[in-house]
Amino acid sequence: MSVAADLTDSVRASPPAPQTQVGRRLLRNPGVVAGAAILALMFSIALAAPWLGTVDPAAINPAVRNKLPGYEETIRNADGRESTLVHHMGTDTLGRDVYSRVVYGARASLLVGASVALISVAIGLVIGLIAGYIRWLDGIVMRVMDGLMAIPAILLAIAVVSLSSTGLRAVIVAIVIPEIPRVVRLVRSVVLSVREEPYVEAAISVGTPTLPLIIRHILPNTVPPLIVQATYIAASAILIEAILSFLGVGIPPQTPTWGNIMAEGRSLFRIFPHNILYPGILLALTVLAVNMLGDGLRDTLDPRMSKRL
Amino acid sequence: MSGSARPVLDVRGLTIALPSGADRALAVDRAGFSVNASEIVCLVGESGSGKSVIAQATMGLLPAALRVAGGQVLLDGEDVLTASEARLRELRCTRMSMIFQEPMTALNPVMTCGDQIDEVLATHTALSAAHRRLRILEIVRDVQLPEPERMIASYPHQLSGGQRQRIMIAMALVLNPRLLIADEPTTALDVTTQAQILQLIRELQRKHDTGVLFITHDFGVVAEIADRVAVLRQGEVVEFAPARELLAHPRHDYTRMLIAAVPSLKPRHREIASGAPIVLSTEQLTKTYSRTGWLRRGADVAAAESVSLEIRRGETLGIVGESGSGKSTVARCIARLIEPSAGRIMLDGVDVAQLAAGALHRFRRRVQIVFQDPYRSLNPRRTVGDSIVEGPMNYGIGRDAALAKARRLMDLVRLDPKSLDRYPHQFSGGQRQRVCIARALAIEPELLIADEAVSALDVSVQAQVLALLDEIRTQLNLAMLFITHDLRVAAQVCDRVAVMQQGRIVEQGPVGELFEHPQHEYTRALFAAAPGRNWAFASDGLTSAG
Numbered sequence: 001m002s003v004a005a006d007l008t009d010s011v012r013a014s015p016p017a018p019q020t021q022v023g024r025r026l027l028r029n030p031g032v033v034a035g036a037a038i039l040a041l042m043f044s045i046a047l048a049a050p051w052l053g054t055v056d057p058a059a060i061n062p063a064v065r066n067k068l069p070g071y072e073e074t075i076r077n078a079d080g081r082e083s084t085l086v087h088h089m090g091t092d093t094l095g096r097d098v099y100s101r102v103v104y105g106a107r108a109s110l111l112v113g114a115s116v117a118l119i120s121v122a123i124g125l126v127i128g129l130i131a132g133y134i135r136w137l138d139g140i141v142m143r144v145m146d147g148l149m150a151i152p153a154i155l156l157a158i159a160v161v162s163l164s165s166t167g168l169r170a171v172i173v174a175i176v177i178p179e180i181p182r183v184v185r186l187v188r189s190v191v192l193s194v195r196e197e198p199y200v201e202a203a204i205s206v207g208t209p210t211l212p213l214i215i216r217h218i219l220p221n222t223v224p225p226l227i228v229q230a231t232y233i234a235a236s237a238i239l240i241e242a243i244l245s246f247l248g249v250g251i252p253p254q255t256p257t258w259g260n261i262m263a264e265g266r267s268l269f270r271i272f273p274h275n276i277l278y279p280g281i282l283l284a285l286t287v288l289a290v291n292m293l294g295d296g297l298r299d300t301l302d303p304r305m306s307k308r309l
Numbered sequence: 310m311s312g313s314a315r316p317v318l319d320v321r322g323l324t325i326a327l328p329s330g331a332d333r334a335l336a337v338d339r340a341g342f343s344v345n346a347s348e349i350v351c352l353v354g355e356s357g358s359g360k361s362v363i364a365q366a367t368m369g370l371l372p373a374a375l376r377v378a379g380g381q382v383l384l385d386g387e388d389v390l391t392a393s394e395a396r397l398r399e400l401r402c403t404r405m406s407m408i409f410q411e412p413m414t415a416l417n418p419v420m421t422c423g424d425q426i427d428e429v430l431a432t433h434t435a436l437s438a439a440h441r442r443l444r445i446l447e448i449v450r451d452v453q454l455p456e457p458e459r460m461i462a463s464y465p466h467q468l469s470g471g472q473r474q475r476i477m478i479a480m481a482l483v484l485n486p487r488l489l490i491a492d493e494p495t496t497a498l499d500v501t502t503q504a505q506i507l508q509l510i511r512e513l514q515r516k517h518d519t520g521v522l523f524i525t526h527d528f529g530v531v532a533e534i535a536d537r538v539a540v541l542r543q544g545e546v547v548e549f550a551p552a553r554e555l556l557a558h559p560r561h562d563y564t565r566m567l568i569a570a571v572p573s574l575k576p577r578h579r580e581i582a583s584g585a586p587i588v589l590s591t592e593q594l595t596k597t598y599s600r601t602g603w604l605r606r607g608a609d610v611a612a613a614e615s616v617s618l619e620i621r622r623g624e625t626l627g628i629v630g631e632s633g634s635g636k637s638t639v640a641r642c643i644a645r646l647i648e649p650s651a652g653r654i655m656l657d658g659v660d661v662a663q664l665a666a667g668a669l670h671r672f673r674r675r676v677q678i679v680f681q682d683p684y685r686s687l688n689p690r691r692t693v694g695d696s697i698v699e700g701p702m703n704y705g706i707g708r709d710a711a712l713a714k715a716r717r718l719m720d721l722v723r724l725d726p727k728s729l730d731r732y733p734h735q736f737s738g739g740q741r742q743r744v745c746i747a748r749a750l751a752i753e754p755e756l757l758i759a760d761e762a763v764s765a766l767d768v769s770v771q772a773q774v775l776a777l778l779d780e781i782r783t784q785l786n787l788a789m790l791f792i793t794h795d796l797r798v799a800a801q802v803c804d805r806v807a808v809m810q811q812g813r814i815v816e817q818g819p820v821g822e823l824f825e826h827p828q829h830e831y832t833r834a835l836f837a838a839a840p841g842r843n844w845a846f847a848s849d850g851l852t853s854a855g
Contacts, residue, residue, distance in 0.1 A: 198680040199688045199696075201646050202745070206700030206752055207673040210666075216699075220690050 025300045032300065035293030042286050046106040054100035055085065057256045061095035069098075069274050089278045092264050101256035102278050108257035109238050109286065112172060116237035117230040120176045124183025125222065129214055131184060132191025142188070145181035153178035154243060161249045171250050175237045186229055190222045224301035231294030235287045242283055258283045315386055316343035317487045317520035318367065318405075323380035325362055325371070325544075333543060336362045336375055340546045342539040344488065347518040349511070351531045351552070353567070354541035355767035356738075360524045363541075364490045366390070367522070368407050369397040385487060402429050406481035410493040412473035416465040422476045423449075423461025429483055444483065452479045452509060471502035478509065485517055492524045499631035500794065504838035507534050526767065528571045529797070529841030532556055540564045556844065570772040572797040574842060576820040579804055583621070588755050588788040589643065589676070590619035594652035594662070596638050612638040614812040615652070620756060625782060625789040627803030627820070629796060629835070635812035636792045640760045643790065644678040645669055674704055677749035681761035683741035687733040693744045694729030700752040711751070718747040722777060739770035743777065750781065757782070758790045763798060775802055796839050800824060808832045 026032050045052065064073050069090040075083055089098035131141040148156075157174035164170045194200060200217050208216070244250030245259025246266075253260050258279035265275025325337040337359045344350045354360045365371045367382050369389060381388050384405055389397065401407075409415040417425055423445055430441045449457040452475040465473055474494060481489055491510065495503035511534055514521050525531060531538055535552040540563065548561040559565040594616040597609045613635040620626045628636040642649045645661065654662040661672045680686045687696050697718060698711035706714070716726035722743040733741055742762060749757055759778060763771040779802055782789050793799050799806055800820060807817035808829065816829040827833045836842065 198682055198686040202678070202680065202686055202696075202748065203688075203699060204646060205644050205673060205676075205678050206748065207670055207703040208699060209670075209703070216691070217688055 022300065026296070029296040029300055031292040031296030033296075035289045035291070035296060038285060038289035039293065042106055042282075042289070043110060045103060046110050049100075049103045049107065052103055054103050055097050057096060057100040057104040058254045059096060061091075063095065064091050065093055065095040066268065066272055067091045067095075068272070090272065090274050092261070092272075092275050093268065094264075098261065098275055098278060101261050102258070102282060105256040105258045105261055105279060106282065106286075108168065108251055108255060109241060109259075109283065111168070112175065112241040112257075113234035113238040113286075113290065115172050116175045116179065117234040119172065120179040120183055120233055121226055121230050123176070124180045125187050125219075125226065127180065128184040128187025128222070129191060129219070132188040133195065133210070133214060133218070138188070141184070145184050148178065149181040151178070153240065157240060157244055158247070158249050161244065166249065166252055168251055168255070171241055171244055174244070175240050179233050179237070183226070183229060183233070186225055187222050190225060191218055194218050194221045224297075228294055228298040228301060231290050231297060235290040235294070238283065238287055238290070314345065316345045316383075317385060318344040318522060319381075319383040319386075320363065320367075321381045321383065323363065323366065323382060324378040325359070325366060326376045326378040328374045335378070335544050337366070338544040339380065340539075340541070340544065341380075342537075342546055342549045344520040344522050346487065346520050347515060348536045349514060349521040349523055349534050351535035351538045352522060352524045352541060353526065353528065353531055353538055355526060355567075355769065357543075358541040359544040360541050361492055362544075364407065364492050364522065364524055367488075367490060368401065368405065369394075370407075399433075402481070402486060403433050403484050404486050405488040405490065406484075406486040407490040407492065408474070408477045408481050408494045410496050412470060412477050412497070413465060415477055416473060418465055420464075421461065422463055422465060422468070426461070426476070426480050426483055429480055433484055445479075448479045448483045449476075451482070451513065452476075454479075469502075470498050471506060474498065474502075474506055475509065478506075478513070482513060482517065482519070486519065488520045488522065489514070490522045490524070493526070494523075495530065496525070496527070500796075500840070501631065501834055501838040503530075503840065507840070510534065527840060528556070528568060528768070529839065529844075532841030532844035540567070566769060570769045571841075572772070572775070572795075572801040573845065574797050574800050574824070574839060575845065576800045576803075576824045578821065585621040585623050587619050588622050588656075590617075590655045591639075591643065592617050592653040592655065594618075594639065594642055594654065595650050596635075596642055596647065597650045611635075611812045613642065616809075616812075616814055618807060618814070618817075620788045620790055622755070622788050623782070623786045624804045625779075625791050625802055627791045627793060627799040627806040628809055629793055629799050629806060630809035631794060631835075633811075634809040636794075636809050637760055638812075639809070640678065640758050640790060640792050643756075644676055644758055645673070646678070674700070674752040675754055676756045676758065677752065677754035678758040678760060679742070679745045679749050679762040681764050683738045683745065683765060684733075686745045687741055687748075689733055692730050692732055693736070696733075696744065697729070697748045697751050700748065704752060714751060715747070718750055721750070721781065722747045737770075739766055739774060742766065742774050746774075746777065746781070750785070754787070756788045756790060758792070760792045761794065762791075764793065764795065771798070778802065796824075796835060808835070 064071065064087070067087055067090050069088060071087045071090060073085045073087060075085050077083060087097050087099065089102060092098055127141060131138045156178050160174035160177060161170050195218060200213070203213055203217050241250060241257065242259030242262070245257045246263040248263060250259055251257050253264065261279040262276045265272065269276055320343065321341050323337050323340045324335060327334060327336045340363060342350065352360045352363065362371070362375060366377060367389060369392065371377070377390050382390050384400065389400065392400065416422070426445045426448065427441055430436060430444060436444065445461055446457045449460055454460045454472060454475050460472070468476065495506050498506060507530065510521065513519065523534065531552065538550060538552050538555045539546050540548045540561065542563050548555060548559065548564045555564065556568065559568055594613060595611065596613045597611045599609045616639050618626060628639060630636045641647045643654060649662045652662060653660045656672060656675065661669070664672060687693065694712065694715055697715040698708060701711040701714060702708060712729070715729055719726040719729060724740060724743050736744065763774050766774060775798065778789070781787065791799070791802055803820045805818065806820050806823050807814045808831065809815070810831045816823065816827065816832050823832070827836055
């Protein structure tokens with residue numbers, strides 16, 4: 001018997017580690033690059049809001065109600081001198097500066113989007129791992145999740161918000177709940193397929209206890225699809241927050257969010273469309289960016305999923 | 310056929326380029342061979358040798374990433390490489406046909422088998438529906454399927470693997486093509502089914518004077534049906550000769566190496582360790598799966614029934630059987646990856662069959678398992694070093710000590726100890742299987758289970774891994790449970806063999822006795838079906854026994 005080509009043949013000259021390959025592929029994906037750029041811009045706007053020529057977004061000024069974009073207001077400062085304030089996006093029915101409100105509104109939208117995505121992924125991940133790994137709990141947990149999924153998300157959110165007081169925290173909780181079942185389903189399906197992999201069985205047979213087994217061998221497989229799912233959740237959370245605020249059950253009107261700015265503008269939409277137009281454009285742009293990022297991540301991280309969705 | 314007749318398929322200097330960044334520049338490098346009418350030419354090669362690419366190029370089915378860089382593929386004198394897409398569509402099925410490895414995925418699951426054959430006829434002939442039906446029934450009878458009427462009304466999932474492959478063959482031959490390309494058509498089938506399909510291809514090919522290009526990696530199959538053989542290595546045809554001549558007197562070193570690596574069906578004589586202590590025994594081990602849902606209760610299926618075995622130190626017990634015979638179920642029960650439904654697994658006087666997770670921990674380190682698929686047996690996100698030290702660290706050994714041990718084990722399985730920090734994708738299939746063996750040995754088991762551990766490997770690599778397993782068993786005085794479907798492999802590594810059929814052991818005994826005088830009817834059927842059984846491969850010094 002010939003002993004050996006493959007004995008002597010050394011390990012292949014090192015191709016790049018999987019991590020760096022993914023990084024390079026991400027940078028080559030136009031969706032990822034464009035989406036991330038727009039989001040980065042939105043985040044910097046939200047963070048730098050006070051320094052972008054804004055005034056107090058909650059300040060009411062009955063003298064300048066319902067002005068068109070570009071209206072120039074003369075202000076008397078504390079020291080008695082006069083200066084001009086330009087309302088780039090006009091003012092609303094209470095005379096608040098729409099530009100300032102839109103810029104500050106980015107904070108609420110992005111905060112809701114990011115925190116809903118993080119919280120629902122964190123909770124869903126834990127429940128999904130349990131449902132996928134502990135077989136006898138699976139039936140019970142999944143029926144509960146099916147029940148949650150059967151309730152329309154907006155309706156559930158409205159109910160949750162009306163049970164507690166309105167406010168940012170209530171809105172986040174209200175949006176997180178209906179998103180959890182989707183994350184649970186995703187995580188569970190990954191766990192179910194990965195736990196059959198021979199490398200997981202091999203780890204069991206070398207005596208790896210359950211918790212390290214899940215963390216070392218199963219959990220990492222859920223990360224790529226979860227990153228993708230998180231972006232979709234963020235996009236839908238931003239939209240749902242806007243809808244809730246628009247319906248008047250979300251964040252109280254003194255805190256500007258794109259949703260309640262649009263709600264304010266609704267009654268005078270025909271005469272002063274800018275109250276809805278500007279926050280609408282930013283909202284659409286943000287959601288588009290998040291979705292572009294999500295699609296790009298999906299194509300790069302998990303090519304199989306592009307067929308499934 | 311007279312020698313002057315034009316060959317059905319003439320491949321001349323075929324060169325196919327791989328996309329840049331692949332492991333070599335050319336998938337196929339100036340390959341040349343021919344197939345005459347009523348002749349079977351086997352194209353043999355290991356995985357990655359480019360044999361399927363040649364078939365795809367001939368059928369005009371090359372993946373977009375591959376590009377023909379030169380040469381000709383003449384089908385009855387017509388170059389198919391330059392043929393238009395329309396012309397290729399005309400040629401397929403009428404002049405050349407192809408059958409694939411996996412008959413389930415090659416058939417459309419939502420069309421009846423009859424409709425799929427009918428589609429071929431409707432596309433290429435002007436026959437009326439009634440005539441087409443007659444022709445379909447005739448060809449289904451030709452491929453020896455029982456109850457043709459019922460067969461053509463069936464959907465693919467209602468048929469067995471062998472029956473599906475017969476439908477594929479019927480579809481391929483219904484228009485009497487001059488050339489049939491068979492790409493590993495029996496690899497996914499059990500050995501008894503494989504024997505029937507090989508015989509069927511042989512018969513039909515003689516009856517219709519079809520030229521057959523038969524792609525395989527199995528020299529047993531080659532010995533069984535080939536008239537001529539082309540040996541492919543990394544896209545190059547290194548030898549092209551009549552089968553008898555090539556098998557008996559291989560001229561090229563590579564061919565010689567491949568043939569030498571084919572394990573012989575003749576058992577190797579070994580001393581049986583009959584006095585050695587029993588490491589593990591099972592008594593009436595049974596695993597039944599009940600198809601229970603939340604609300605309904607279905608029938609029970611016995612995957613393994615009343616299996617009693619014993620394995621002694623220093624001994625290799627083989628379990629052979631076809632797919633679905635329950636051999637892997639037994640292995641997984643013994644490794645306690647699944648819970649047996651009944652029976653006992655005795656390890657040092659303790660029944661471990663029903664132990665709970667906590668008590669099982671102590672037992673686990675004594676039985677280890679190596680799986681079939683080297684590509685899925687290692688966590689792709691962890692270095693091989695992390696995979697190997699995981700076991701020892703679970704049993705309280707410090708990381709440094711475990712790593713030192715891992716380096717010694719890498720030496721033992723003949724891998725470079727410095728490559729411990731590499732990831733699995735940087736290793737070949739055979740190397741990964743060595744890593745898996747090192748991982749299993751890291752916690753010093755007394756029993757090593759090899760569940761089809763060499764089945765996914767190329768024959769030359771398989772021979773090396775088998776030799777390694779054998780050497781390790783001797784060196785460490787291990788008991789080994791060797792699960793395989795391949796009688797040749799069993800003959801080479803096992804001391805005793807148990808034959809399983811439908812969840813039961815039908816026969817067990819010392820390998821020499823069992824191979825020379827099989828008692829059970831099923832065992833005899835297995836031997837009768839083993840491809841190339843009449844051909845003694847060079848590994849035991851003989852040339853031809855047939």
